[in-house]
Amino acid sequence: MMQQMPRLLVVILNYRTAEMTLRAAEAALADMPTTNAELVIVDNDSGDGSAALLAQAITERGWGVGDRVRLISAPDNGGFGAGNNVAIRAGMSDGAPPDFVHVVNSDAFLDPGCIAGLLVHLQEHPRAGLAGSHVRGEDDLPHTTAFRFPTAAGELEGAARFGPLTRLLSSSVVAPPLPERPAQVDWVAGASVMMRWDMLTEIGLFDEEYFLYYEETDLCLRAARAGWDCWYVPQARCVHVGSVSTGMKEWRRMPRYWFDSRRRYFTKNHGRAYAALAVLARLLGGGLHHLRCLLTGRRPEDAPGFYRDLAAHALTARRSAATTKKPPSCPATEDRS
Known part of the structure; x- marks a missing residue:
């Protein structure tokens, strides 16, 4: 008997990056399964005309046929977690939940096979609650996206940047070298991460008290404490421009x-x-x-x-x-x- 294709919800959060969001959506759509898969774009109260531009593009490109792509406007900008939660709560177009949710940044462009790689890995590992992609920049250099949970020892090591101390606290290094094969890690970055619905049902969605940063770390920690595994899957690849919505590259001070x-x-x-x-x-x-x-x-x-x-x-x-x-x-x- 043929196994039914799992239901997949892909989520892209837009904040004043409509053109780049459309590029990310186009790459995701090209990689999504042809059945039982839908894409939700959430405009996070951009206030710059993004919602209208996105709605027009979805119509003109025929993406909305059969609810393949939906646009939801968040009532306010509650941050990364809150915006993604809007789409996750909405679920599939028929009102039923998906089996898996794939959160993709608006400045992340999935390689062919990225979704399949994450989906297969989660299906083959029943206690895997999350699976994150290999992420590289436009310069083809890998981004560090697989981590250990932050600790006081890790804070000391990371700030000191001193070889002997790093060796002494090697088990506390927050950003160790990236694994070359699929590996269990503490947490993965949210640029491209697929999550199991059963896990979200048990532990809850993103904590909306985080406006930006640490929300995926917190989610992975709650998952780990509930007995779910987090995996880094290097064969599932994407390109990430990075910090487009936040303008982090131009920051002079941390906000x-x-x-x-x-x-x-x-x-x-x-x-x-x-x-x-x-x-x-x-x-x-x-x-x-x-x-x-x-x-x-x-x-x-x-x-x-x-x-x-x-x-x-x-x-x-x-x-x-x-x-x-x-x-x-x-x-x-x-x-x-």
């Missing part, structure tokens, strides 16, 4: 929401005392790095004012009830068995 997300991750998952320890570890590592740079005449590799901003953010942090909020749950759905 406050990055510090907010970092603090929430450590506080929510490890407690306030550990979050404070992580700040101290980062400051200590940064101090060691700057001292070595001063002695050797090198330029520090950190963003201008980073440690001053980190310390100020930690000192001015206020108690917030948000640290105890539960992640959004999946929508109630009828039994499809």
Whole structure:
């Protein structure tokens, strides 16, 4: 008896990058299965005419036929997690849930076979809740997208950038060398990640208290604590331009929401005392790095004012009830068995 094709929902979140979103959608559509697969584009309250442009393109290109592609306008810009949750909650066009959800950045372009590679891997590993792609830049250089969970020791190592310390704390390095074969990792970047619906039903969707950054780390940690595996699948490849919506490449200072997300991750998952320890570890590592740079005449590799901003953010942090909020749950759905 032939096995039924799993139901796949591909999600692309747009924020003021309509033309690039259409490129990402075109690449995704070319790689999607011809049946039981749909693409939802969410305009995250861009306010720049993106929604109208996307709607027109979907109509003119015939993408909307048979609900192959749908456009949903988010009521406000709640960030990366909240925007993707809009599409995940909507589910398939018939109102039923998918079997798998593939989140793709608006500046990520899937290679042929990327979706099939992730889909097959998840089907072959029943306890795999997430599978992330090999991601490379337009210069063909690989991006680091497979990580260990952040820890205080990892904060110290990453900030210090000192070989002997790295060797001593090798098991805490957050960004180890990329595996050459499929491998279990702690978490994967959200540029191209496929997730199992059963896992999302159990642990909830993206935590919407994160505006941007750390939301996929948090999701993977919740998955791991619930017994789900996260995999890096290097054969499933895509190109990622990177930081187009956020303008990160032009940042002179780290925005406050990055510090907010970092603090929430450590506080929510490890407690306030550990979050404070992580700040101290980062400051200590940064101090060691700057001292070595001063002695050797090198330029520090950190963003201008980073440690001053980190310390100020930690000192001015206020108690917030948000640290105890539960992640959004999946929508109630009828039994499809």
